[in-house]
Amino acid sequence: MTQVNYNLLGVLPNDDILSQCIHCGMCLATCPTYELTKLERSSPRGRIKMIKSIARGEIPISEIFADEMNFCLDCQACETACPAGVKYGSMVEAARVEVDNSEYGSFFKKKIKKFTLKYILASKRNLKIVSRLLYYYQKSFLPKIVNKLCEFKIFPQRIIVLESLSPKVSKKFSDSAILEITEPENEIKYTTAFHYGCLMNVMFADINRDTVELLSKTGCKVITPKDQQCCGSLHAHNGDFETAKKLAMENLTVFRKHNYDYLISNSAGCGAFMKEYYHLFKDEPELKEAAKSFSERIKDLSEFYSDILPFEFKTNNEIITYHDACHLVHSQKIYSQPRKILRAISGLNYKEMDESIWCCGSAGIYNIVRYEDSMKILERKMENIKKSGAEKVITSNPGCMAQIEYGCRKNNLNITVEHLATFLNRSES
């Protein structure tokens, strides 16, 4: 056996994280990838065992290891299931960085990833330029030609998939559609700040508009600073802590200039990460307190309307169900709040689907880089949605929306998908 000592520990907060797992197996039943293969190596327990052995230099990074790290959805269902409190997410993220740096990381993929993260997502200007180009592409006749070329196998099939999975770019981006200050429509109850996200800004501007409208209609002043930044979560999840920190710092500075009670997020992934800013700066005394105060005031939309501003929404006859985004239910432990709101609106027409807390297979760019696996996981979700008998699926994350919409189209289902913000905005009384 080759003795290779990878620098995994350099990325991990500390060695204790590796020792925490007592291999009891209580997490197995919740892991979507283990359910697919029934192999321990595709389970949280097995993955932790491998990561631990690599960190200790007992085994080298291998093709199987690299594959398992990328097969993992990073959905963190195992963290919810683990009574021992094992921080699996930080382990797999650290391991992925090591894999990318090893001979098993695809050089090309790594470069693209790095480029996208550093030069596109982290720069609002560049992201807007790219999105504008994509918008004109999507509006033009080109996609039809590309589809034809794929049909005749001149272009690889994958491109069609990429085409239909990628959300449509909005005509008007949120940062130009939403005013910096939106006054409440009636008596003011709270002053909120709004983080519109990087991709949400350009791809889901409608949802952002719904969010701000809703807040305003329900008595909130909404501050939407123009100079805010991407939250940095994708960077951190991919091991680029430097950029993540830089973005976090900018957000801290921008939002600190305003006086607000709560910062509202409508994207599960961003909310989850911004709630963690505190950890990012925990060793920097001068920023620690600022980060703490920032993180503590982040509220997901569902949290806000359940715990802080209980609002009587109009009841509604649609038969609905709710899909839990991983970053809400597993990262932020938000489970009961959206249900409380939706039950109040829909009563008995709210149907709980089986396995609502299972990942839909979207998982960042997982559905593009591991299309086949993602589709198997999506199929399970679609079966559960069908069985629930709902005609509409409500969820709180743009990635999930795009994925489930794709599943509906693929299966010819007459089911629509709606973001909670949009649903609530329509139900506002």
Place this chain on the structure above:
Amino acid sequence: MNSFLKDKIKKIVGIDNYFDSLEDKLCYSYDGTPIFQHLPEAVVFPENEEQISLIVKLANQEKFNIVPRGAGTGLSGGAIPVENSIVLVMTKWNNILEVDTQNLTATVQPGVVTGILQKEVEKYGLFYPPDPGSLTVCTIGGNIANNAGGLRGLKYGVTKNYVLGTEIILPDGELLRTGGKNMKDVAGYNLRDFIVGSEGTLGIITKILLRLIPKPQQSITMLAYFDKLADSAKSVSGVIASHIVPSMMEFLDNTTINCIEDYTNIGLPRNSEAILLIEVDGWGSIVEEDAETIINILKKNNTSFVRKAANDEEALTLKTARRSAFSALARRRPTTILEDATVPRSELPVMIEKVTEAARNFNVTFGNFGHAGDGNLHPTCLTDERDNDEITRAHKAFDFIFNETIKLGGTITGEHGTGLAKKHFLEKAVGIPAVEMMKRIKSAIDPNNIINPGKIFSISPRCEEYFSVGNRR
């Protein structure tokens, strides 16, 4: 194991069901047991009885060992590989073949997950009571092999009380059928019950016929807090002496309460020295009356607070929280070595006291919880395997607890099995004649000692030497 032999195995199960990469071997080198681990030579997922039979025959010819495995949640090392072994995983055998609502039976494959079976039969108004803490993950095959207990053991008994029949591939590769749908059957030796609890040493179980009972109409779950450990133990004795049989009576000490509360956030009393989680079930008004009687007994024994769960949902939350106890204790320290000591129920207060004494004398931390109504405790030592000195003290504390258990007329394992972890204590617990008889039976059925050898006891001195050193990390 040479590649020639590996090819033969591969040919039997097919290339897709055979794994021998370093990663796969590593991922089957453990089960839920702390400290022990060992790499197998290969891991196989057989598809049918014929394949299993062929592998077993090959193992006899070529002298390699076979370790049957379910979900790998065992806590005594039963599924941990041994020298020169292949792991035979049964998790893909997960079909419920029949639920017979006329005879109240279920026929299942061994890989069926216990909790899934329970949900399925409850759709028919039926009930499969054995509910180990691991029920969302563990398999019926593993439950039979370990004769698993659970929270409801007090009233409903353990796995063996629900096994009507089994099919098992014996160590010579032949299929043995035992039992059947008859409620009474005394034809010959009772081979069926003999297989229950055999810890995978007598063959590979391939099919199981289970007894079901009607699902009780209603249940009431109660939670009682205690400021003094001794009062909780007295309450348990009090309830048992009152001749009411609760379906569940679980004990949790302060350390365990806090670890579970860290995980679940459901408002358990962090300052109480102990809590009891009690459930009564049955039909009609008697359930309510039993609950009231129990509450009175608890009050008489100085419970500081007692309440009933508001609804089924809350009852389930409390039980689920209790089931996470063992794993939740790992929040404190990374290595949790748990005990399975069981004493006659009347001795429970003494036993609880002895665990406190062990912790004090050997300067180690224990979290204590268990099936109090059964006299079955799981004192769990919270330690760190990287700290040799502390591990040594932990082992000394366990030796002390073992000896005290035996003195009280108890046993070394109530439900987790002997496996690797407890085998050194077996002679002391059951006596030399009993162990000798077990060995003779094993040798008669498995003359080449190829099916899960070295578990429960060791046949040859060579193995003895090996396990005491080799299996420990």
